[in-house]
Amino acid sequence: MAVLKERNALLENGADLTSKASQADLDNVAAIQTATNAYQKQQDTLNELTSDISSAADTLSSSFTQALVNASNGGVTFKSAMQGVESQIISLVAKLTLINPLLTAIDGKSRTTLGDVSSILSGASSSGVTSENAISAYSGGWGWNPVSSAGSSTSSASSLGGSTSWLSSGLKTNLFGTATVGNSIAGIGGGMALGSSIGSMINRKHKTGSTVGSAVGSAAGAAIGSIIPGVGTIIGGLIGGLIGGGAGSLFGGHAKNPYTIDQVMTTGGSLSLGKTWNQAQTDEITAQLKSDIASFNSVLSATGMTIGGGDGGLLGTVRDDKNNKDKSLQSVSLTDLLKQATYSTSDATFQQALQQGLPSNATSVSDYATAIENLKTMADTVEKLGVSVSKFNSDGTVTVDKISGYSGDLADAVNTLDGKTIDASSLQDAISSITSAWSQIEDNAKSVQARYLAATGDQEGSDLLTFDQSADQQREQLKEAYENIWGDAYATQKNYVQQSADLEKTLAAERLKIQQQYTDQAASSVSSVISSLTSYAQGLAFSDASPLSAQDQYAAANDNFTTDLAAAKSGDFTALQNLQGYASTLLSTSQAWNGSGQGYVTDYQRVMQALQDVGNTSSASLISSEMKAALQSQTDVLADLLQQLVTLGGKNLSELKLTNLKSTTQKAA
Incomplete structure (x- = not known):
């Protein structure tokens, strides 16, 4: 564009474009514009590079500051600080090598690429560019071709290229082969970033190994690649870093294994928490374990039983240890330990229930505690009913062995339940149904007998038999009324004792009165x-x-x-x-x-x-x-x-x- 403007200006002044003076003028303008464009390109590249380096430095500084401030609670570590810088380097490399070239290919605009950075860091000059690059090679009907004066433009470009900064001169310093300070930094840095990223993807546990591997690999790759002129050092660093990072991720150092382990003890017949260990993870089990131990101890106390088992008072360990090679130890709950424990009680029937009826499929401490409470209720129920149990089953049923406390035909009726498997509530209902039916049969028999006595002239005997039936019913009604409120403890209630005594005195007086009447x-x-x-x-x-x-x-x-x-x-x-x-x-x-x-x-x-x-x-x-x-x-x-x-x-x-x-x-x- 500058050459065209200069040409128009010469034409307006009546100059001869074919003269040596006009051609030299146009070549100078072309060379100046080309050098200016090259300089601006280098400047933009340096600005972008220094901006990214400055951003990485700011991130690193901020991370280290946070690490020092939060050192007491482990908020930020050196590792996490380096990971922040690493992510920025990865982003920079991806932009220079992939994103910017792709966008330039799409819309034709000039963007900074890895080649531009390499050119600057390796010390390459733009002096080789002439006015040929400023105007298209075809004449466009202008009647001249500016490439014919390339020599003068080369001279101008060289003078501009010599104005690069001291940093550029330092980065041109040759190390070995074709490797300079600049392209070595680019190759090794890019290789470390790319290698660390790939290594982290392969194995997240060995991030340190992938970083070290990428560093060694990129350095070796840059050295080998230096035998290739131009960008060999950079490409070698990238490839070496990729290989080193992947290998380092596979064979790098081992991170700390995360686990939480809590001891559960049996002390004095109840549970207690022993030693606890936690490493490289948040403890999510100890607080709940303490609560579960307290609630289970309450059940032990309420049911009159004790817990034992384990080795030397150690029942076992509750674990959150996902990386343990023994899969059975990766996750161990208190419920698992309770299933392995031993339980004791002075109640023989309840002891039998604990030995035979504890569930193996309980999934929580609450389920296990509920099962124990249900077994206690079952044991108390069968004892009250006079039932001898051959087996307490974990599904809440019992297998009846023998039922005692009954005689005669009633005993034969109750013994029809022998050998049956039934839940305690249904067993109680079945016995109650049999005894109620038997009571009704006896009442009917007494009524018939009373009628017979009356019919045969023994009215006194009939009246006394009817009275005795009524007396038995009154006693049972009083008992049931108190039993519905106080359960098995009804017999010890002061009011019941008094009312029962009053009822007996009244019944005796009434019966005597009947006898006295007939006398x-x-x-x-x-x-x-x-x-x-x-x-x-x-x-x-x-x-x-x-x-x-x-x-x-x-x-x-x-x-x-x-x-x-x-x-x-x-x-x-x-x-x-x-x-x-x-x-x-x-x-x-x-x-x-x-x-x-x-x-x-x-x-x-x-x-x-x-x-x-x-x-x-x-x-x-x-x-x-x-x-x-x-x-x-x-x-x-x-x-x-x-x-x-x-x-x-x-x-x-x-x-x-x-x-x-x-x-x-x-x-x-």
């Missing part, structure tokens, strides 16, 4: 007969069948009346009831003996006075006597009647003997 009925019947006999005995001495004389009958009647009147005046209700009869007998016998004489009149007045005296008797004493008589059982009444009968019989016999004695005396006289 009183029988006594009443007997009393009625004895009362009739007593009345007969009382009147026999004064009847037509009496062997007593009129005088003796009168004397006996007088004695009976006098005795009964005294008792009636004292408040004896029974004597008061008998007073009328004794008075009538006295008057009739007095009339028979005394006729209508003064003796009869005296007896009549005596009876009237007795009735008047009785009228003056205290009502309180009569009421008290009546209440006492009403409260008497029929047995007591019968006893009194029998005693009266005996007394009357004895009295009549005495009077008869007295009469016989008088008769004998009179005959003797």
Whole structure:
């Protein structure tokens, strides 16, 4: 473009373009423009290179600063700092070798490439470029070709090339072969970056090895490549770094193996945490292990059992050790250790359950603890039911051996469960169903028996049997009410003990009352007969069948009346009831003996006075006597009647003997 402008200017001034002066002028302009373009290209390349180097230095400085600040907590290490620089070098090489050339091929624009950097670092000059590069080789109808004056342009370009900086001169220094300081740095640096990147992809564990390998490989590659002029050192460094980085990744040093290992101890029958180790990773198991140990110890305490096993109190180790060569040790949980432990308890049935029923497929400490609690419940249930178990199964069922505590036909019914495999709840329901059905059968049988007793005349037996059924039901209802609240501990509850005692006293009194009622009925019947006999005995001495004389009958009647009147005046209700009869007998016998004489009149007045005296008797004493008589059982009444009968019989016999004695005396006289 500068040559064209100069040509137009010459034409405007009327100059002859074919003259030596015009051609020399055009060649100088072309050379100056070419050198300017080359210089600008080198300047852009250097600016980009120094900018990337400055950025890498800033990154390295910042990383080291962070490493020093955070050294106490390991936030940034030398390794991580170098990895940051390494990533920038990889990015620079990729841009210069791949991205920029590709974009230039697409749009034709000029961009910095690895060749440009190599040209600068190797000290190559642009002086070889002439005005031929400024204008197309074809004439374009201009009628001239500027290449004809290449000599002058070469001279101008050389003068501009000599103005490069001291850095460029230093980088031109030859080391060996065709290798200079510049192309060696480019080759080795690019080779290290590319080799480290490839090595990291091959084996992330050996990043250090890949870096060292890429360094050695790139240096060796640069040396070998130096025998090739131009870019041989750079290409050799890249290839050597690639090979060295890959090899270093395969055979480099071994990084620390990450693991977390916690000891689990059995101390005093419970679990405890022993020593812990953690390396090259975040500990993600110890905190949860402490929580699991605490919760499992609570289950041990609640169920009354202890844990043991292991070697010298060491149950085992919980591990997060993914790189362990032994796959069985790469991951070990507390659940795995619990399955290997031994368990003990003083409860024989529960001990059997622990030995036979602990699950092998538990996946968590919670699952294992729940299984133990369920086994405890099962053991308690079968003991309460009187069930002997041949095997506790890990699926929550038991195999029944024998059921005790029952007799007769009920035992035969319950023993139909022998040998069956069933869960504890269903076993309890099955036994309850059998016993309930049996209870219903017994109740029906007792009801039929009670009906039979009533039908055959034993009403007392029927009533007592019905009462006993009701009493048993009341006892069972009271027991179930407390058992539903307190479970097996119901029998020790103070209220239950008191209510049970009160119920028994009440039931005993009620049963006795039933018996007393029937006893009183029988006594009443007997009393009625004895009362009739007593009345007969009382009147026999004064009847037509009496062997007593009129005088003796009168004397006996007088004695009976006098005795009964005294008792009636004292408040004896029974004597008061008998007073009328004794008075009538006295008057009739007095009339028979005394006729209508003064003796009869005296007896009549005596009876009237007795009735008047009785009228003056205290009502309180009569009421008290009546209440006492009403409260008497029929047995007591019968006893009194029998005693009266005996007394009357004895009295009549005495009077008869007295009469016989008088008769004998009179005959003797």
